[in-house]
Amino acid sequence: VERKPVIAVVGAGRNIEAAVLSARELGRLIADNGWVLITGGRDAGVMEAANKGAKEAKDSLTIGILPYPAADVSSSVDVAIVTDMGQARNNIIVLSADIVIASGIDGAGTASEVALAIKNGKQVILLDVDDKAREFFSGIDLDRVKVADSPKEAIEMARVLLRARGAEE
């Protein structure tokens, strides 16, 4: 058996409308493609929205990488991985993903996830980000950072990246 691609959706735990709407659509599209969704697993913001979106698809698998045992888990997470590592769990989220999609970078947590993803050699797709974030992260690694204008475009980029990787193997 070949393992299904795993896509991480990262973003703020606060409810920022654009990021949350995008996350929901990302989640649904990821599940529609038969990919596994991985998030920070909490019952809040982009995490919750992406998981909810995935559950709107017929068949889906959602993995949440929780910061602490007492964290509130999104009710749309199928399997909760409990790290008890706080923000250090961000490294596990990105290491476990084939591709990382950031739906907004409105806080330091998401910024750390994007940075750790690049550092670990992962491809990152930025969505709903302002010019500062785009310029900063593109400046760090132009090859690994892409910017999408919509969830659909992000998913299309992910598909191309996965195909390219498959061709290499």
Added chain:
Amino acid sequence: VERKPVIAVVGAGRNIEAAVLSARELGRLIADNGWVLITGGRDAGVMEAANKGAKEAKDSLTIGILPYPAADVSSSVDVAIVTDMGQARNNIIVLSADIVIASGIDGAGTASEVALAIKNGKQVILLDVDDKAREFFSGIDLDRVKVADSPKEAIEMARVLLRARGAEE
């Protein structure tokens, strides 16, 4: 949606026959019950056997918590969580499980998993263990440590523990 119970099977990475045979049966029974199997994820010993066993069931979900990005993943793992934390990942395995079943304690890695499970307040079921291990861990916490004589008995114990927990909630 309620999350499915998650059962960890831990044990040696070496191929100790009794432990590996038990692990395979444990994996199959866990999947037959509709529970999620979580292991250390490597392509070796008890981990590999439990995952293979789960894949003999009709429907199964197997999560592997890998020590490093370069670790060989069992081909029967559905989702690989890559921690890059070496032995510290043992804490994540047990924290993410409702119940931990040790199939043999033939090495220090498994001993650490059993100890971490007890420390984190998890129920542990020991299978194929010698008197020394049984006495040591029962001495540490008699309430949290049970000893089973067969995979079937271990699964029956797990079922009772899960039911008791469900009744409490």
Added chain:
Amino acid sequence: VERKPVIAVVGAGRNIEAAVLSARELGRLIADNGWVLITGGRDAGVMEAANKGAKEAKDSLTIGILPYPAADVSSSVDVAIVTDMGQARNNIIVLSADIVIASGIDGAGTASEVALAIKNGKQVILLDVDDKAREFFSGIDLDRVKVADSPKEAIEMARVLLRARGAEE
């Protein structure tokens, strides 16, 4: 006994001249002030330079938080803390520091450290950073991010921050 202040110096593992020169001066000034220096501990770039600088002072204590057991330790590190956690160790570096000084942000590793520091509520002082980094991180949290024009100014800022905190307690 009161614990001495702990200052983290973070930056690239590559040898970028300005950042390395600044790091060396930062290390020396930190030790001159009687503070403990904490770094990523490796025998490279900003880490090595800061530790070397500290050892030029009469009395100094340098703690290195190593990514893996096999990592080359700077010979100017007094105590090597071995995490075996790769980039997730960045969270430990910043959590253990009272103040984090970034000497250049030329890569994703340092960016993750600055982001994790902000996320964990630490004060961050940026030195030798370009406009993109300055604008991105100031945009995330203006209160926690300061920009210094020289190692001396960074140390002066640190002194003020430490004093303010002491006054609060």
Added chain:
Amino acid sequence: VERKPVIAVVGAGRNIEAAVLSARELGRLIADNGWVLITGGRDAGVMEAANKGAKEAKDSLTIGILPYPAADVSSSVDVAIVTDMGQARNNIIVLSADIVIASGIDGAGTASEVALAIKNGKQVILLDVDDKAREFFSGIDLDRVKVADSPKEAIEMARVLLRARGAEE
């Protein structure tokens, strides 16, 4: 400069009299030898006692590896490394030590530390342990596990082990 040897003292957080008395003497002897003491850092049980003992020596360096930012730090810890990793920090304690001395194994936390130390190839010296623990851990790895009858004997064993290692290098 050569780094000083680092000795970990691990044991219960509860106040078990024999273990705490031994830990205090261990701490003092470790510092008397010019070695660095590393512990779990909390203001309780064996950790606190070992650190206090070290501070009775003329010159000492005590490093505490804390489980969480909010943990109470022993007032005899010189440098607090804050992991925010709960029990997974145990892996860092043993990886950072040249030798691990357990002063009593009265709980699952200490058992996990001894197991992780063995797993990571460290030498372990057991003090104030009952027959069950002695037999269990000796059974796992006879080469790496020694039993001492007094703090003085434990320190003497540590000295021999450090010398043997030095000779090898």
